[in-house]
Amino acid sequence: MSKSIQRHFLLGGAGAAALLACAPSPAIAQVRSEGETASVGEVVVTARRREERLRDVPVSASVIDVNQLIERGDIVDPQAILNSVPGVKFLDTSSPSNSEITLRGSGQGRGTSTEAAVGLYRNNIYIGGGTIGGRSLSRLDLLDLEQLQVLRGPQGALYGRNAIGGAITVSSARPRWDNRGFVNVNYQFETELKQIQAAVNHAVSDQVAIRLTGEWFDQPKGFFFNASQRNFIDRQEGYALRGQIRFRQDDLDMNLLVEDGLYYLPGLRSAFTVAAGSPGFPFGYFTPKFTSYANDGEPAKQRIQSVIGQLSWESDLGTLSGSTGFRRRITNTENDTDQFDPATLARERARGNATTITDPNTATNNNDDFEALYADFHFAGAQSGRFSWLIGFEAFYSDDQFTTVTGRTPTPANASLGNFLPGRGRYKSWAPYGSIGFKLTDSFSAEGELRYSNDRKERQNFGFTRPTNAPIPAQTSEDSDEFSNLDYALSLTYDLPFDWIVFGRLATGYRAGGFNASVGDPRAPRPVVPTYQPENGTSYEIGAKGDLGRNIFVTLAAYQTEVEDFQGQVDNGCAVTNPVC
Template identity: 25%
Template sequence: MVKSVRYGLKEGLPGAVRLSDKKHMAGRGPMTTAVLFRDRQKICRMLMAASSVAALSLTGAAFAADEIVVTAQFREQSLQDTPIAITAVTGEEIETKALSDISDIAAAAPNVTISKAAASFNGVAAYIRGVGQYDPNFALEPGVGMYIDDIYHGVMVGSLFDLLDLDRVEILRGPQGTLAGKNSIGGAIKLFSRKPEGDNSGYISATYGSYDRIEVRGAYDVKITDNAFFRMSAFSKRRDGHVKRLDFRCDRPSEVLPSDTFPNQVTPDGCKIGTLGGVKSWGLRGALRLTPHEDLEVNIFASIVRDDSESPGLEQFAALDPRFLPNRDYTYYGTYTSIPGFSTEPLMTTHMESIGGQIDWEISDNLKITSITGYENIEAVSTVDLDGGPTGELLTYNTTPYHQVTQELRLNGEFGEGLVEWTLGGFYFDSLGNVAGRVYSFPALNWLQDDPVSNNSKSVFAHAILHPVSEMSLIGGIRYTDDKKTYMFSRINPDTGLPADVVGVLEGVGGTYTGDSVDYRVGLDYRFSDGLMAYAQFSTGYKGGGINPRPFIPTQVVPFSSEQVNAYEVGFKSDFADGAVRLNVAAFFNKYDDIILIDTNGYPGGPTDPGWFPLSAVPFNAGKADIKGVEAETTVEPAPGLTLQGSISYLDFEYKSLDPNATASGISSDFVSPFTPEWQWSVNASYEFALSSGATITPQFYAEYQSSIYTDAVNAPSNFIEGRTTANANIAFRTADEGWTAILGVTNIADKHYYTNAFDLLNINGTASKVVARPREFFIKVRKNF
């Protein structure tokens, strides 16, 4: 449907207001507000909030925080010695909070937004400091690099990683242009699994909760020989969907539809014909560690995941017929059946297999070589009922077979008795995928699609740390990247078997993008005392361009260029009050250029431009923006057993110039980048009570706040997500020998109805829907260690 079609807005929901109100609705006010570094009140409020909890420790006993070791600079370092803004979440924290997948991690990190995909494939929209990617198409690169055991995951499809048997998660904020495998312009999220130790240990846990939630997890570690160790881990989880799919004619029999061609679907459960948001998945991982020599370690790992979950829990926000908008929460009227008899189920399935290996060879005391190799195969399916009702006018079935190979080689060394630490390396990435499926949108679009997409990237890099004096480090890094992407198009009419023709045939049309970039990093850090390190750095980041993957007509097969960021950052990391308080603060200023956004308002330009077509989903370089922000994290242990944690962040995004196509597509200078909240904070409090038997009881409360966001570059009510505060709590019992643990918990304590993402096609076909979060849920989890 063209954008002039009649549509309705769901009444009573956030965003059902005039378009002209949206910047005030978002809580941002006019964009003429003073910029961050001149806005003293905002900075002071934030720093006071970050340090107020820390001050509680000054009257309590002192207990040193557990030290966390990270590998952000190609070598093991203490988190507090690493001059990069990093949030590290340990496996123990994942366990005690009963976190399940990567989207649960975002609350712990300032200026990080990880939202489950709205309607396209089992992935996430990941943004750090206002830079990221939400479109899962293979033609677009992730703005935030995703890694498992240092192996780069090159697409957003399948990025909703389960938190299986992890040692830690590292979230690196800011461009990783000279670090972290492949270029990652916004930052990187790195999952590290537990390595085999050969100690014959293991665990098994079982969880039962609301909506028939059942999860089972386990791992076992065995010694094969004195130099070979093996660890096997597995998970299985299922949970019923929280959004009911109802038959419209059954639920609202008084409504009469002129095209009433489908019979009522009355079921034993009244008018319910299914659900959305249900989870059904399982996975296995095996890891083998070999140490044939004291200077050589080989790790080989493989995994398989079978995720057959339902489409996300959607609520229709705008529809071709306003009557299809739900009249109560957690309901949806989509039938997943189209007019020509094409039908499916609400699916968001991902089947993945991967195998990888890492070889670490210490050639000498001052020289080490590391090789990291990975292969990944994905088969994913996603279905979307766009009209959200029984008329069957808009339905898509998408499938994306994909595989990738990565190879990273690093040579680490030092000389001058620690005066200089250096790294030389190279990275290779090659992938091939197909964007395929069936697209039906009455009356204009009806085709079978099968588009091969290839992506090849090669880079070399160098990194050095100079220690002119024992307390100081000078850092320099450089990387050269060469990219090539090819996209071909296939559009066949399923009724005739001939090439589909909207306004020109796309069958056999294609394009190739090539580009390269030189990125670098310079920095300085100085340790003033055992408890205080300060740093300053400048770094650049790059995200490659490509070819528009969703042309409606041949003239829309156009390339888009790469985007770049120049990032300035200062910060400090501190431990004080005899180790009872940890406070880390960073401030940054980013110059963001050639920003890649999506034009959904017709392309190219406006209606008066030659070749303009009203339907479009064209990535293009929209212009420039300044991003300024400050963030703080603290951990406080003011008394034995009591732990307080908190983080807070502020971010100001401002377009400085816009391309004419951006203005023509409806983007305004007072809009903001997708998934960019102005404020975020989180708090966590736990207290461990010791019983006379040696067992412990630990209540824990954790809450988070995220201010409002938009999920599309063209900010509008149809993609507006209201700010929210959510809270969770649990209480854990552990035996004296820590052999048994039982956790009773509740999520979304206030039973708040809120949205996390949006699927906005209002300007393409007159529809929009939003992902509604799960309501209040209870669970009990029991774990046995052995």
């Protein structure tokens, strides 16, 4: 357990209430102004692309808001935030750069070039994608957070790509029309973590407000020690800066966000266990739990830059909402492939072990430069009697340039320093979508959702031997493909007394096909297939939600999800004991 000291300082506020009210959801702010306690079910969510009470939405959802995070110390670690959410599993690889979030068992794409099976959204902008780093939320996404919504079950009809397991939407605190802010100082003894987070909110006029947010942290120690390099694998440091300006007049509300974050994150720690009697390891071998003997590998480096614009315009016909954004994410990881340094390998060989390990200097460096443009506009019609509707359109474009560099010790038989494997992928996508709801009786309602998706992907892979740059034919390929899909959802809701509802939901999700970043070595026992097809998921769910007491809100659900053409990592048959590999 980590011991830490935290100090919170308020700017322009009076007492703890000022900090807690810094960026609440609209429902919480309203309830507080009336001097009452907010029920969890009264929290406003956007699970159906329009603002509704959590208790009224026929979706299994969880909400974490700014007040909960402040009570826990302004956490910006996605694993710490999501571990307590039902149905969510955080696949921790020790490095946040390639960890992954799963929902209801969907999402395990790590180690492949597939997209994640969980839709990740930040301020209504899709932030997934890319070879590295697009399977989880980053520190920057969770800095100065206002609300995080976890929508369980397929959300393909309204949220689109990759939401087979569900969707996670994050809302950053926007400028408000008051003058206040906060400073959070955190120190942890074991790791010597020093962290400062701060935000200043200022109302320039009745129409304009600005908000400036930043963080800096430095953690020189950790819990996993690299005895070869005499440093901690999980050390980290970084900073982030964000500026926002918001304008509102009459029924128009617009916000512009610009941010930049640079992080040195914990490196990828590999470990393996070889049973006694295995080829080349007659006495067995295992990597110590908290100690590594890797003579290569550095902290992962990640830089994220974003520009996000949002608008909302209300009229008698309904509400127009728009979000456009540009996001660039550059990620670099290094890993000692063999997990031996020369001294450790010599010691094991003296025991008669590790005879199949011939080189303690094999290493892998991965670099991913991912740029994405996203736009979404949707119009939610005003409630008219028993009828409701929504129509929208989204477009997405990404350009991903990636390289993998492998290293080895040259020998007289093989003078190669390793391989240089560059590649590039482009992804173009567009989709119209909408929903129609009808209240059949005062208690019974139905809603249908529909989306048509068109996705086109292009991929180029190349391979060269270092240092001669001789081409590697098995690593060279160029492919393109186009996919289309129709996602839908049907929800039935029955209102019970005492603010309870029961609901049934049939929903689908879709993950486009694509191309593997590398087909591997053709000498492997089972070579990798260069392409893969789309994945489709269908879920059947029944549930109920409501209050069990004044401060207890409960969601109960039973579901079954069927997935066709599941995308996942396949085994090429290689093992540490196989000299061919």
